[in-house]
Amino acid sequence: MAASRSSSTSFSNASTSPCAACKLLRRTCNSDCVFAPYFPDDQSQQFANVEKIFGASNVANMLNDLPIHQKGDAANSLIFEADARVKEPIYGCVGAISRLQLEVAQLQKELCSAHTGIDRYGVYTAGQEYKGSAYGGASASF
Amino acid sequence: MAASRSSSTSFSNASTSPCAACKLLRRTCNSDCVFAPYFPDDQSQQFANVEKIFGASNVANMLNDLPIHQKGDAANSLIFEADARVKEPIYGCVGAISRLQLEVAQLQKELCSAHTGIDRYGVYTAGQEYKGSAYGGASASF
Numbered sequence: 001m002a003a004s005r006s007s008s009t010s011f012s013n014a015s016t017s018p019c020a021a022c023k024l025l026r027r028t029c030n031s032d033c034v035f036a037p038y039f040p041d042d043q044s045q046q047f048a049n050v051e052k053i054f055g056a057s058n059v060a061n062m063l064n065d066l067p068i069h070q071k072g073d074a075a076n077s078l079i080f081e082a083d084a085r086v087k088e089p090i091y092g093c094v095g096a097i098s099r100l101q102l103e104v105a106q107l108q109k110e111l112c113s114a115h116t117g118i119d120r121y122g123v124y125t126a127g128q129e130y131k132g133s134a135y136g137g138a139s140a141s142f
Numbered sequence: 143m144a145a146s147r148s149s150s151t152s153f154s155n156a157s158t159s160p161c162a163a164c165k166l167l168r169r170t171c172n173s174d175c176v177f178a179p180y181f182p183d184d185q186s187q188q189f190a191n192v193e194k195i196f197g198a199s200n201v202a203n204m205l206n207d208l209p210i211h212q213k214g215d216a217a218n219s220l221i222f223e224a225d226a227r228v229k230e231p232i233y234g235c236v237g238a239i240s241r242l243q244l245e246v247a248q249l250q251k252e253l254c255s256a257h258t259g260i261d262r263y264g265v266y267t268a269g270q271e272y273k274g275s276a277y278g279g280a281s282a283s284f
Contacts, residue, residue, distance in 0.1 A: 077236035093235035094219040100242035107249035114256035
């Protein structure tokens with residue numbers, strides 16, 4: 001997956017500093033803080049983006065709805081999505097999807113042309129082989 | 143862009159029914175409603191997804207921050223993104239991006255192989271031409 005920075009972050013609530021979320025939201029960072037494992041105190045910009053785009057309570061709800069082993073990936077994809085929306089306020093992630101879809105279409109077109117080229121060479125080669133045997137010339141094996 | 147349904151929706155606040163947003167939020171749909179042009183009353187599911195993922199006030203802020211001619215595209219990309227997150231709660235749009243990136247990588251690999259194949263045929267053809275002239279056989283033109 002595109003974002004995989006903090007999924008393995010170990011969270012120690014014995015830490016003296018609150019997580020990036022609790023710092024921004026000015027609240028006490030408890031041992032059961034839903035944000036702390038995924039938004040450690042050095043990820044303040046990431047959480048600020050996520051909070052601006054999705055809202056803290058929506059993010060908490062989305063994380064709470066998932067089993068523990070999926071929360072890290074979900075947090076990282078939310079970070080990625082929020083970052084894309086901050087950088088590209090009209091299209092967000094959908095801009096990247098559109099560009100990739102165009103790239104796929106372009107590559108498929110090029111691949112189709114390349115295969116047509118190979119087929120033409122194949123016809124040419126088969127013709128050479130045929131001419132070779134019909135007129136007693138050298139075989140086309142090279 | 144992937145989503146372009148309601149960008150050209152004309153909004154008449156003279157309509158008797160409130161927009162999908164005001165209906166869900168149980169508020170009066172005024173003539174200056176920020177949601178109404180992009181979430182007409184038949185788009186209740188789309189607004190419900192957008193509200194669940196981004197929150198109504200965040201969506202209003204994002205739309206208000208954009209010039210009028212960009213609000214439609216922004217609303218449609220938010221609808222697309224929210225729909226992706228509802229369907230795929232862990233990865234949302236990022237899942238589609240990852241799949242497209244894999245598809246691009248696969249196509250680039252296939253294209254590279256195809257070009258290598260064309261180059262080999264080219265070497266082969268050049269060799270045939272050379273053999274043809276060296277041994278007095280038929281020319282390679284076909």
